[in-house]
Every structure is written in C-alpha cells, then in structure tokens.
Amino acid sequence: MIEIKENGFNPESIVQNGNKFLTGNGYIGYRGMLDEFGKAECVGLNIAGVYDGVQGKWRETVNAFNPLYMHVFAGDTSLDVRGENTVSHETSLDISRGIFSRKTTYSVRGATVTLRTERFVNMANKNNICSRTVVTSDKDMLFVFRVGVDTDIWELNGPHFKDVKTKLTKNVIEATGVTQELGRKVRVACEYSGEVTQFDNGFGLITAFVKAGESFMLDRLAYVSVDDEKVIRYESYDQALVEHAGAWKKLWRDCRMIIDGDERGQLALDYSIYHLLIIAPKGDYSIAARGLSGQTYKGAVFWDTEIFMLPFYLSALPDVAERLIKYRINTLPAAKEKAKYYGYGGAFYAWESQDGYDACSDFNVTDVFTHRPIRTYFKDKQIHISADVAYAILEYYNRTADDKLMLNGGLETVLECAEFARTYSYYNHIKDRYELLDVIGPDEYHERVNNNAYTNYMFYQITKRGVELAEKFKNVYSASAVKKLKEWVEKLYLPQPNADGVIEQFDGYFGLEDVSVETVRGRLAHPREYWGGSGGVATATRVIKQADVIMLFNLYPDLFPTDIQRKNYEFYLPYTEHGSSLSHCAYALTACRIGKPDDAYSAFLDSAEIDLRGGGKQWAGDVYIGGTHPAASGGAWMAAKAIFGKKGEWT
Numbered sequence: 001m002i003e004i005k006e007n008g009f010n011p012e013s014i015v016q017n018g019n020k021f022l023t024g025n026g027y028i029g030y031r032g033m034l035d036e037f038g039k040a041e042c043v044g045l046n047i048a049g050v051y052d053g054v055q056g057k058w059r060e061t062v063n064a065f066n067p068l069y070m071h072v073f074a075g076d077t078s079l080d081v082r083g084e085n086t087v088s089h090e091t092s093l094d095i096s097r098g099i100f101s102r103k104t105t106y107s108v109r110g111a112t113v114t115l116r117t118e119r120f121v122n123m124a125n126k127n128n129i130c131s132r133t134v135v136t137s138d139k140d141m142l143f144v145f146r147v148g149v150d151t152d153i154w155e156l157n158g159p160h161f162k163d164v165k166t167k168l169t170k171n172v173i174e175a176t177g178v179t180q181e182l183g184r185k186v187r188v189a190c191e192y193s194g195e196v197t198q199f200d201n202g203f204g205l206i207t208a209f210v211k212a213g214e215s216f217m218l219d220r221l222a223y224v225s226v227d228d229e230k231v232i233r234y235e236s237y238d239q240a241l242v243e244h245a246g247a248w249k250k251l252w253r254d255c256r257m258i259i260d261g262d263e264r265g266q267l268a269l270d271y272s273i274y275h276l277l278i279i280a281p282k283g284d285y286s287i288a289a290r291g292l293s294g295q296t297y298k299g300a301v302f303w304d305t306e307i308f309m310l311p312f313y314l315s316a317l318p319d320v321a322e323r324l325i326k327y328r329i330n331t332l333p334a335a336k337e338k339a340k341y342y343g344y345g346g347a348f349y350a351w352e353s354q355d356g357y358d359a360c361s362d363f364n365v366t367d368v369f370t371h372r373p374i375r376t377y378f379k380d381k382q383i384h385i386s387a388d389v390a391y392a393i394l395e396y397y398n399r400t401a402d403d404k405l406m407l408n409g410g411l412e413t414v415l416e417c418a419e420f421a422r423t424y425s426y427y428n429h430i431k432d433r434y435e436l437l438d439v440i441g442p443d444e445y446h447e448r449v450n451n452n453a454y455t456n457y458m459f460y461q462i463t464k465r466g467v468e469l470a471e472k473f474k475n476v477y478s479a480s481a482v483k484k485l486k487e488w489v490e491k492l493y494l495p496q497p498n499a500d501g502v503i504e505q506f507d508g509y510f511g512l513e514d515v516s517v518e519t520v521r522g523r524l525a526h527p528r529e530y531w532g533g534s535g536g537v538a539t540a541t542r543v544i545k546q547a548d549v550i551m552l553f554n555l556y557p558d559l560f561p562t563d564i565q566r567k568n569y570e571f572y573l574p575y576t577e578h579g580s581s582l583s584h585c586a587y588a589l590t591a592c593r594i595g596k597p598d599d600a601y602s603a604f605l606d607s608a609e610i611d612l613r614g615g616g617k618q619w620a621g622d623v624y625i626g627g628t629h630p631a632a633s634g635g636a637w638m639a640a641k642a643i644f645g646k647k648g649e650w651t
C-alpha cells in the first residue's frame, strides 16, 4: 500500500483536499470529499468529455449529481466532521489501489462512536463508484443514515441540468437530468445494502440499531451513465473491489518507476503517476488541463496533454497515447475551420479544445479591480498549439513506427499544421526571411510578440520532418503543397544565441525592464491581480510566467550545445515566476542536461508535489483556476526519468 494521509480536520483545506484526494478512472473524477459535504464544499463528480454551455456562460464539462451524499446521525446527534463532538479525524488515499478512506471518531452523549468510510471509482468499470461505511459504538446506539443522490451540485458556469428528477425503486435512489445545451441524458443511481425508507425529495433514511461494541456496515454501489448507456452492475461491493484492485495492480506493473533510496522522491513520483492513471481516457476523448478534478479551464484540452503528459503514456501505456493522438487527428476538421475563420490555410488547433472547437473566450481573465473582462489573445495568438500537436504525432511515430496511423490522418495533420504556419507567416523582404509575427509563446505574460523563439523553432522542426515524411509516404499530401512548405521552411527565421549565448525569447525582449520576479510581485496592488495582458505588472518587464526558450530545449535537446542551454537556463531562471504549473518540470529537464542535479531534483519535487502541497495559482484575476495539475505530474515523470534514469526500473 502507498498511502497519502492527513490527520485532523482543517476547514481551510476542504477545497485543496478535494484535489489532493481525487479518485478517478479516466471517465469519472470524484473529488476528495466527505460524504456529509455538499456544493459549498465543492463536491464534484466530473465526467470526461460531456460539455454544456448555458445562458451565454462558458461551456464546460458537467459535474454530475452526487450519489455518495450521506449524513449519519447517532441517535439525534449529527456526525459531521465540522461538529463540536468530533474527537479525531483522519483521511487517507491509498494510491496503489485508488481507495479513499476517512475515519472519524465522535463523542455522543458519553459514547464513543466511529465512522469509517472507504470508496473507489472503479478502474475496471468506467461507470461505477463504490463506497463502504462501517459505524461502531461502545454503547448501544441507533444510527440513522440520511442518504440520497444530491442534485444540488457545485458548478462554475451552470446550472447545466434541466428536467431533474429523483426516484426510489426498492433500495436504489436515482437522479436523472438532461444537459441544457445538447440534451445529453445523465443518470446517476445508487444502490444501498440497507433498506431506504421515508423517501422524500431525493433523500431517504436507512436505520440500524447497533449493540455496544458491534458494528454496522452499509455498502453503496453507484452508477453514472450518459445517454442511456448500459452499465455493468455488481452483486456486491467486494466483487467490484476485486475487479478494481486487479485493474490497478496491472497498471502499476506497467507504469511504476523505482527510485532507489529516496522515500520522498518515490512518493512524489508515485503520486504523479497516480494522477496520470486516474485521468487516462477510456474512450475517444482527451485529457483536460485540470484532469477530472472539476470544471476549471472549462474541462478543455490544452498543449499540456501533448507536450507534458503524452511522454508518460507513450512509454507506459501506448494504447492511451494512441487515443490522445487520434483525438487530435479526429479534430483536424475543426482546426482547419479555425484557421479558415482567421483567414489562414492549414490547421490552427483550438487553444482550449472541446471536441476540437475552441472554448477559450476572447476575455479569459476578469480584472480584480473593475470586475470587467480583460481581452486576452490566447485563442487567437497562441499558434504554437498547432506545432505542439504536430510534434506529438511525430513523437508517437518515432516511438511506434505506426505507418498506418500516419497514413490515416497523422501525417496530413502534421502537414496541415505546417501549412497553417506558412500561411500565417510574413515575408520580410528586406531580410529575405519568413517571420511569425503577432503571437504568444508559452510565456503568456507577453502577448502579441514577434518571432517567439519557441514558436519559430517548433514550426521549423515539425515542417522539416513533415516534409521528409511526405517524401516517404507519397500521395498523402499534394506534391506542390509539400514543395511550398519545403521552400518556406528554408527561409523561416530562427533567432540565434547572442554574444552571451542567450536566445532572445521574442523580438525586443532584451529591451524590457530588467527587474526581478520579487520586484514585480511587490508591485501587485491585489494578490489575485493578473500579471499579464495589456496592463499587467509583468507585461513591460523581463519577468516571464513559465519556461519558454527552456521548454524548446527539452523537446529538441540536440538543437543547441549544452553550453548554450546552460547560459539560457542561467539567464531565464531568475526571471521565471513559475506562475504556470508547467514551468518547474521544464527547468528540471534542462537542469539534468546541463549538469545541475540538485536544481533538477528540487524542480522535480516542485512539480511532483504540487497537488500534495496544495500549490499552484488558484486565481487568474477573478477567475477560479484551481484543481489538479496533471501536466506537472507528467513533467515530474519526465524529470524523474531523466534524473534517476540509470537507477530506475519498471516493476
């Protein structure tokens, strides 16, 4: 057993613990909550790939009804962890089997009462969640369990359901609803091992008289389904547990990496892998930036998946990697539509993809002072997303040599991404070169810049390789289009290291105010203020949100000599705020190559422990951005592999 534990109850940690103790199976994510909690505590049962938009608000994945709501009473005393009669409380997550547990002891009119609950989101059955509760008392006690499928749920931009109905049939309580926008039917049912009585308005009671020193066990088997999907039911909790535990055993056998003699590093790495496993898609969808921890970032898919998570799946779970790649190939038509909309050719992938369409709003941040939306240009200008998608396909091909996938849309996608950059570029007659102007690189604090090094190099590399492959797989793309790409890429401008060996992040970056991250932080007038955009504190300075040039080195480690990589690392690190969870791992990876193992290790921990420590920004202006950070988990895995590669082994 590999366990994450917390003793005591701190109301301040409720939301963070929802992330830290998240369980999931790639389809359903269930936040690390206690059964007595409700929407105020951000209980969330997030479903992958089911989107809804309502009343002109942001479209996002839906949180379904909560089948595991339960409030226990001992006699007429409420057993709520927040009550004054709580004596002790502990929460744990066994990450080797994806099992969440709580044990709370209460003092009830002279009796000591213990409530234990464990639950899991079934890794072997995507529709199933199970929970077992055991209550004991050292005096005779009548226990009353108020149970139900809670339909009053936490939503960021809801309400997403209409026609919400609940019913009780035998010992099953069921809630159904229909999403507002697309009319998707969501059904959540919970079967109880005890008899449910006094059913009213979605909730019922189960009662049990327990003799002193004895215990009572209540099992709940819940099923979540969309659009009348058939679910596989279990006879018992134990039967489901056997299947679930078996699936986890196999996963760890395929995925675990051992770090000799480093308990902290091992736990951090196991925890990162755990997070990657609980979000690995079960169907033809991809992974959202906050995994299955909620609706943050609209449940949309970013470059996080291809650049930070894919390497883990490619190495450990190739089927999942293939699914992720196919998601991008299948959404090529939407990317072409987006390019066309902006007046370009080729494929411009969605910055925040929901089924291929861009969920990113024109105003993605809200000002904390005026509460007015701020115009951001992520969706319009973060063109590197298309290079990232192409890069991922090429990586997949390098690893698998899967010609079939390349012939069935893979290579076409790469070339359409290259074609997009070609049509986006500007020919500078004086310098006789093509430039990529008015873009945003990975560092989002500097919007609408020219010739972002990461972007230019990425498009250069994917185009070169795409053209090479087009010559191998004839007839995938028109010969004249390939010829155009070939000529274009030879003249694409690639910023070179300056006399100090540093590559300028974008044209004019060196001319920005040379101040430290701390100085810029000191200028904040509000802790949640957005650092970027037109008036952000970082905008006119060299302070960057996240690894940018440094990230390029990780994707193409042989592009520049180690000495150049070191000089850039030393130059950019002091200016990096690490305001994105994608940043630490990028520095860890470069640190490995330039012989800074201590830096690499500490950046690895910063990445791997982010959700254990509760790190990462919670707000961008007035917009909530909390949740888990799977890109950091993927980055931590890459860093661990680079740092401990020689010692590591698969078990």
Ligand code: IFM
Residues within 6 Å of the ligand: 289, 297, 302, 303, 304, 442, 444, 580, 582, 631
């Ligand atoms: O994709 C990232 C981006 O690089 C920084 N802002 C958050 C996004 C989602 O993680």
